[in-house]
Amino acid sequence: MKKLHLLFGVAALSLACEAMSSPPTQQSPKSGGDGSIGLANQNAYSLPQANLPMTKRLDFSVGNSFFRNPWVVAPASTDARDGLGPLFNTNSCQGCHIKDGRGNPPGETLSSVSLFLRLAIPPRGEKDRELLERHGFVPEPVYGSQLQTAAIPGSKAEAELVVEWERFEEELADGSLVAMRRPIYRIENPNYGPLANDVQISPRVAPPMIGLGLLAAIPEQDLLTNADPDDSDGNGISGRTNKVWDRASEQTVLGRFGWKAGEPNIMQQSMGAFAGDMGITSALAPFTDCTQSQGCERFPHGGEFEVSDEVANFVAFYASSLAVPIRRDMDKSEVKAGAAAFNEAGCAACHTPRHVTGVVADRPDLSLQEIWPYTDLLLHDMGPGLADGRGEFLADGNEWRTPPLWGLGLATTVNPAAGYLHDGRAETLEQAILWHDGEARPAADAYRELDATKRNAMLQFLNSL
Template identity: 50%
Template sequence: MPGPLHRLLPLSLIAALAACDQAPQFTRAEPGEALSGGSATVFKADRNAFSLPSANLAPSRRLDFSVGNSFFRNPWVMAPATTTARDGLGPLFNTNACQNCHIKDGRGHPPEPDALSAASMLVRLSLPAGDEHAAIIERLGVVPEPTYGGQLQDMANPGVAPEGKVRVSYSPQVVKFADGYSVELRRPTLEISQLGYGAMHPDTRFSARIAPPMIGLGLLEAIPEAAILANADPDDSNVDGISGRANRVWDRAQERAVLGRFGWKAGQPTLNQQNAEAFANDMGLTSALVPQDNCSASQSACLAAPNGGDSRPLENVGEAAEPVFNAVSATQVVLQQPASEVSDNILASILFYTRNLGVPARRDVDEPQVIAGKNLFHAAGCQGCHTPQFTTAADAAEPELANQKIRPYSDLLLHDMGEALADNRSEFLASGREWRTPPLWGLGLSEAVNGHTQLLHDGRARNPLEAILWHGGEADAAKQRVLTFSADERAALLAFLNSL
């Protein structure tokens, strides 16, 4: 006899679920399913939903969170400045505050046609790698463009020319479902103009990237490496068409290659390095981990500009200057470095803040339509990459992050997403067609937090349905199943995704 759930569902949904015998059949919410971040889960669903400290963070530690938040939120200024510790911005940069990219700790978006800068979208640059570049690839993961480095900076301090202007244009592409319903996708074309330092190398590869949400990053860092690697299947030994694999990237602190977890291609190993690289590349701010400004040999005004650490104690520099790897010229050089613009204390405050941004609770997990959508999510095979849950390690970096059952809906592995999404730019082991599975937690709150639902690495998808329809490669079979869904089934799938 049909259960109470089936009495509430359209017949088309019941038929679709019955046909998928191998997929899990959920009839109610799982215990604790609403707690996406375990006991760190927060309970806000408004514009501030992504900006709260983990719910289990002790009051005495919330002050540390607030200090980190101030450095994340407030703007930095160019050097020299006598009234603030936040000087040293630039000379070349993309923005003057972390919050400008990760708006309300959420996701960025492509630039509007009249925007002064790309702000919350940046453009990575590199050249194709050959055997002669092995040492560079080991350290940087890419071969930087000789003049403009690994990232285009579209803003600069007075007296220094910005590197260029970034815009995106779109052309339509229509996709039809089996029932005739059509969706118009927008295919992006990246436009770079007003180059400040001459033409780029003709073989330059470009990759537009919007800023991802900041929630739950400490929990992702706390997932045991073995648990991530357990889902890897680089040779597709399961013969399911899904062959997720781990990226191996250079850890600056450990001086060795380790598992990559963060970034659109899992190109960063730790949150601390992710933060330090963002300070350097996005804001032109040096730290002990990334001690050199992002200036190439041909950018003389950039090289001559004041450094914000010039008047500070040499707290982050040894008595003898050590060789550093220049991320623009891709060479190892000895520089007499001033003190870091981002001190060790500030970097630690930012690390604590980014580790402890809480994940919002799911909504409507018991609603029949949401449960039906969850079944369809599994029936389509989406969970093959968007792994629903993990348990964090007992020895996590912060006690609040330890032993938590979390539901990020990501395996943190690389997957071939097909030619339509390819940027043709490799990064460490990631190919030009591979991307790390982005976590889906918080997806349904994007509109509330950021006022838009632009998704994927370059923001081309304007909503979750468009994002699904861009999937290819290893995810093509799942997309083809979704294309058979009826209107009721599409609504149920989206209800589930918006509950995350």
């Protein structure tokens, strides 16, 4: 057995070293390794890993039921799924992660349910040190860390989220005009008093759920090796890791999930969403975002805790087992030309194409997989245009974690209203590219300089992922 583990270790090390060559060209359509699936319709993000053992498929289905079905107000006959609120944003995980995919910002006929506002205030001296260490920010004193726009009967929603869109055009080098939009956020009709004058707001739209278990399986050392916080190689890219609080182990660890890499693992990310988005407690997140002045304790709860450890494990298993769709149209000449343009523009410096997962105990489907997520999972300064001004642990107000690109071409197939970037402001992939600034400005400028044929080729490449 020791010899077998040694062989796996040597194989993993060899593949990992090979994966560090930059930028590798994807040869296999299996972006998610052996677990990749060949579906390209509205359900493309909702299948289990193709190599998930049959003995684990029931666990996946049970987790799916708690992820998909609505939670209800307590007390209820469905006591395994009660305890919603009193303050919340949505009543199910699928309410934001539509068909396990991206959410969308509100529009003229769309609600804001899959976009919410994170809240914070600047630290106010020594008393906020523990909050910064444990939460990564200081919550707004009355409204907490997230604006809840819904409430159960007898309670009042915190406020209304209003988004207005400022339309403008951007001119490219060849004179082409690209329609763009900029969101303007307002919090109206607060029901629990005024917000702090120095409140910081960060809009977040739900990201896709695919491949999370594979991202969790990328060895930490690989991420640290790719980090270059001081830009020692002089290429203008200074990706760095976030260091966050792990509630289970009660220590600071590397962050890799969330828009600012503010969560260390899938379980904590999931239970944090239950508490913040739905007002549902668990052993890992025993308190919701309701503050003392809002009086939520007067309402019945769904048990201590509302998400049992068993249910939490099912949900985390589900979230770690959603398969990545295979790539399409890889052999088309336009797609190959677009891949070359992507690399030449420098996009792969942050959107690292290839990784190799380590060995995950009891998860052979996630172990030693060659994957193509197109992310380094590191923080990068994206410039003032995308800045939210709100820090999260080591991430500052200009920094965002590089989002994976796998499955990108199916985003609007899964959710026709899906938006791109952290707040969904980009309606198209071209808009998303043009919003890149800061460290990514040279890559965006390279796109601006391309002729129409090469721009179209790059977009075709992105849509093939």
